[in-house]
Amino acid sequence: MVRPFCSSSLLPLLLLVKGSFAEVTIYQTNNDQAAFATTASGASYTGVAAYNPSTLARPPLPTSSVLTTIPVNLQNAGTPNLSIKQKGSFFGFSIEMSVTNQVLGKNSSHIQVPFLNLMANIQQRAGSVMVRVGGNTQESAHLVATLPDDRILQKNLSGVTGTTQTPPLDYTPELLYLMRNISSLVNVHWFLGIPWFVTNPFDLGIVGPSQEILGDHLLGYQAANEPDQYSIPSHGHRTSDYSPVDYGAEFSSFLAQVDAAGLDPSGRVKSSLVGPNIANFAWSLEEVFDAGFLANFSDNLAYLAVEKYPRDNCDAAFGGPDAVVTDPQSVLPLYLTHDAHTKLLEPYLNSTLFAQTVNKEFLMFETNTASCGGFLGISDSFTAALWGLDYALQMAHSNFSGAMFHLGGQNVFYNPFTAPPTNQSTFRQWSVGPLYYSALIMAEAMGPSNNTQVRHYDDVEDLSPSTPIYGIYENGTPVRVAIVNYLDDPTGAHDVHAVIAIAGATMPAAVKVKYLAATSVVQKGNFTWAGQTFGGLFESDGRPMGTEDVKTVQCDVGAQTCTIDVPAPGFALVFLTDDAFTEDKGAPSMTFATTARTKTHNTASVDPALLATSNGNRMADHDLAGTSKPPNAALRTAQTSLLLALGLVLGTVVAMLGRGV
Ligand SMILES: *[C@@H]1O[C@H](CO)[C@@H](O)[C@H](O)[C@H]1NC(C)=O
Ligand SMILES: *[C@@H]1O[C@H](CO)[C@@H](O)[C@H](O)[C@H]1NC(C)=O
Ligand SMILES: *[C@@H]1O[C@H](CO)[C@@H](O)[C@H](O)[C@H]1NC(C)=O
Ligand SMILES: *[C@@H]1O[C@H](CO)[C@@H](O)[C@H](O)[C@H]1NC(C)=O
Ligand SMILES: *[C@@H]1O[C@H](CO)[C@@H](O)[C@H](O)[C@H]1NC(C)=O
Ligand SMILES: *[C@@H]1O[C@H](CO)[C@@H](O)[C@H](O)[C@H]1NC(C)=O
Ligand SMILES: *[C@@H]1O[C@H](CO)[C@@H](O)[C@H](O)[C@H]1NC(C)=O
Numbered sequence: 001m002v003r004p005f006c007s008s009s010l011l012p013l014l015l016l017v018k019g020s021f022a023e024v025t026i027y028q029t030n031n032d033q034a035a036f037a038t039t040a041s042g043a044s045y046t047g048v049a050a051y052n053p054s055t056l057a058r059p060p061l062p063t064s065s066v067l068t069t070i071p072v073n074l075q076n077a078g079t080p081n082l083s084i085k086q087k088g089s090f091f092g093f094s095i096e097m098s099v100t101n102q103v104l105g106k107n108s109s110h111i112q113v114p115f116l117n118l119m120a121n122i123q124q125r126a127g128s129v130m131v132r133v134g135g136n137t138q139e140s141a142h143l144v145a146t147l148p149d150d151r152i153l154q155k156n157l158s159g160v161t162g163t164t165q166t167p168p169l170d171y172t173p174e175l176l177y178l179m180r181n182i183s184s185l186v187n188v189h190w191f192l193g194i195p196w197f198v199t200n201p202f203d204l205g206i207v208g209p210s211q212e213i214l215g216d217h218l219l220g221y222q223a224a225n226e227p228d229q230y231s232i233p234s235h236g237h238r239t240s241d242y243s244p245v246d247y248g249a250e251f252s253s254f255l256a257q258v259d260a261a262g263l264d265p266s267g268r269v270k271s272s273l274v275g276p277n278i279a280n281f282a283w284s285l286e287e288v289f290d291a292g293f294l295a296n297f298s299d300n301l302a303y304l305a306v307e308k309y310p311r312d313n314c315d316a317a318f319g320g321p322d323a324v325v326t327d328p329q330s331v332l333p334l335y336l337t338h339d340a341h342t343k344l345l346e347p348y349l350n351s352t353l354f355a356q357t358v359n360k361e362f363l364m365f366e367t368n369t370a371s372c373g374g375f376l377g378i379s380d381s382f383t384a385a386l387w388g389l390d391y392a393l394q395m396a397h398s399n400f401s402g403a404m405f406h407l408g409g410q411n412v413f414y415n416p417f418t419a420p421p422t423n424q425s426t427f428r429q430w431s432v433g434p435l436y437y438s439a440l441i442m443a444e445a446m447g448p449s450n451n452t453q454v455r456h457y458d459d460v461e462d463l464s465p466s467t468p469i470y471g472i473y474e475n476g477t478p479v480r481v482a483i484v485n486y487l488d489d490p491t492g493a494h495d496v497h498a499v500i501a502i503a504g505a506t507m508p509a510a511v512k513v514k515y516l517a518a519t520s521v522v523q524k525g526n527f528t529w530a531g532q533t534f535g536g537l538f539e540s541d542g543r544p545m546g547t548e549d550v551k552t553v554q555c556d557v558g559a560q561t562c563t564i565d566v567p568a569p570g571f572a573l574v575f576l577t578d579d580a581f582t583e584d585k586g587a588p589s590m591t592f593a594t595t596a597r598t599k600t601h602n603t604a605s606v607d608p609a610l611l612a613t614s615n616g617n618r619m620a621d622h623d624l625a626g627t628s629k630p631p632n633a634a635l636r637t638a639q640t641s642l643l644l645a646l647g648l649v650l651g652t653v654v655a656m657l658g659r660g661v
């Protein structure tokens with residue numbers, strides 16, 4: 001049901017910017033994407049995007065033969081072209097500022113416990129988590145002392161303008177206290193953004209309070225969000241000749257205004273900026289650097305960054321008479337090939353090398369499957385879990401130092417995790433999306449040493465882009481191997497058999513392997529990572545459910561190889577040494593054993609037996625164990641809930657410390 005292309009001579013400006021959209025939060029949705037629903041339940045679905053159950057059809061298998069028995073010949077030392085050293089926090093999150101009250105919490109004393117758990121899972125594996133609060137809505141965000149009804153933020157829907165339909169956002173310092181209190185429970189480090197649409201004068205409201213409240217938990221401030229899109233007509237924030245030189249002048253002006261306002265006595269703000277954050281739309285990085293960006297602002301830049309989505313789905317999100325909505329089925333194969341990542345990242349390789357020469361980390365500040373909310377059946381299926389892992393590993397290989405995957409509200413398909421709609425938060429749990437699995441696994445693949453190097457394995461001729469493989473190194477020695485199988489073949493004929501050998505080392509008698517599994521790339525929800533899952537829609541309190549199942553694979557001592565089978569589809573993380581395994585699970589897990597409640601009853605149910613055996617176990621022994629209301633403890637639960645309702649005093653959220661997994 002693709003709408004016919006309208007070739008009016010008065011082509012709306014919207015068409016001029018196709019493919020150029022930065023991320024946006026969608027406020028007015030349009031259900032065009034649902035027209036492509038293929039399942040019976042989905043075809044009649046009329047709810048918001050984040051909970052659309054529709055699935056696509058399995059993609060076809062390649063017609064040519066695929067190399068499925070793959071020799072993976074690693075070297076114990078001296079491997080050339082390893083990436084720079086990576087941190088466990090490589091895979092972070094970018095949260096659209098306007099939805100922080102749904103995702104982070106209502107205020108500093110009412111934190112969303114599922115969010116804490118989701119972050120704690122990553123902290124356990126990686127040591128820390130990077131979260132950016134911003135996006136399009138940061139550009140018009142205005143700090144106010146108070147808002148009606150004790151809200152911490154409020155969209156001014158009557159102020160909606162432009163094609164991205166982004167309303168101005170008012171927020172209170174309570175949002176910053178909320179972030180600060182989260183950081184005192186889990187090791188989250190934050191990025192914020194300076195509103196940049198209006199520069200004369202800049203709205204500097206965020207600068208002082210964020211320094212004071214977040215202190216060392218703040219990693220940096222984005223100086224402009226995709227400035228190379230400011231001048232496109234529909235955005236209309238700058239004139240058409242707006243250039244990197246003009247952006248540089250604004251950057252200087254910002255520094256001067258911060259000084260004039262006396263907002264940065266320690267100099268910390270002026271050395272914590274992140275730029276140029278371009279979308280490689282109107283400008284290239286080289287043009288920005290050639291315009292003197294680093295020469296002028298090296299001392300001011302804590303990080304270099306870009307933002308990039310492989311494509312957009314804006315026509316489905318915004319509709320309009322000339323919208324040409326993409327059938328997700330037609331683009332599904334583009335998300336199931338390693339070539340997509342090499343092609344997307346190729347333009348950045350010169351700059352990630354350059355960044356090393358100037359000692360700057362280079363970040364992918366905002367990304368996801370497709371801007372304007374992603375694609376139904378792709379962004380919310382197992383496809384995205386494999387795509388996100390391969391993309392993150394390829395970025396690590398390509399000398400990025402981190403990547404933040406974006407999440408918006410209920411009206412998008414691509415959220416790594418989604419809070420229930422506010423008026424359903426008393427009886428619904430969270431929905432954990434495929435990209436959260438990618439995040440968790442990337443944290444494990446990197447580990448907490450800050451010393452991990454990645455290399456995409458391309459030493460075999462005829463290696464299919466459907467089966468990318470990565471070597472992961474500590475101190476130059478391979479410690480883990482990551483294997484992606486994008487193919488979808490229930491017969492088993494396309495299972496990968498990776499035959500791992502390490503020149504210069506004796507192979508162990510056996511290796512441990514963790515699998516990310518689903519029955520098809522189009523499956524939604526209930527994926528498993530080493531046997532554990534976050535369930536389907538509305539089923540997660542942020543803790544993995546089920547018993548961890550790590551496979552032991554015997555190696556061939558005679559041949560000095562270990563052969564790892566990876567189902568089609570699937571992903572395997574192979575731990576080549578016991579150290580590589582224990583390092584990852586060594587950190588104590590910390591979980592928060594209840595959900596933030598807005599009413600005194602919570603009818604969401606999670607099998608307590610599952611919780612008892614999940615990560616951060618032994619919950620069943622504790623008062624706050626039940627997320628459902630146990631029949632014989634109704635009074636006690638009611639009291640607990642009342643206490644939580646009165647303000648989820650942080651001290652009452654007991655951080656349970658136990659040995660992980
Ligand atoms: C990443 O940086 C390392 C160290 O400078 C270099 O050897 C390697 O070739 C780079 N990788 C890519 C893909 O540019
Ligand atoms: C909302 O936006 C409109 C239009 O820009 C403006 O006139 C109004 O003052 C704004 N309201 C608030 C509460 O900021
Ligand atoms: C949480 O934030 C409030 C301020 O809103 C503060 O009084 C309280 O001490 C904070 N708690 C923690 C644990 O930081
Ligand atoms: C690589 O980037 C540097 C710094 O921006 C630039 O001077 C150089 O011309 C670029 N090289 C190529 C081949 O684009
Ligand atoms: C929640 O709010 C939405 C939008 O206002 C409404 O359509 C829906 O019926 C409400 N759901 C419940 C359970 O109150
Ligand atoms: C890794 O780096 C982070 C951030 O720079 C730091 O807080 C942490 O202590 C480092 N971990 C190790 C093991 O050095
Ligand atoms: C925080 O939110 C909770 C739940 O809505 C409310 O009971 C409490 O009064 C709020 N605290 C503040 C300081 O606004």
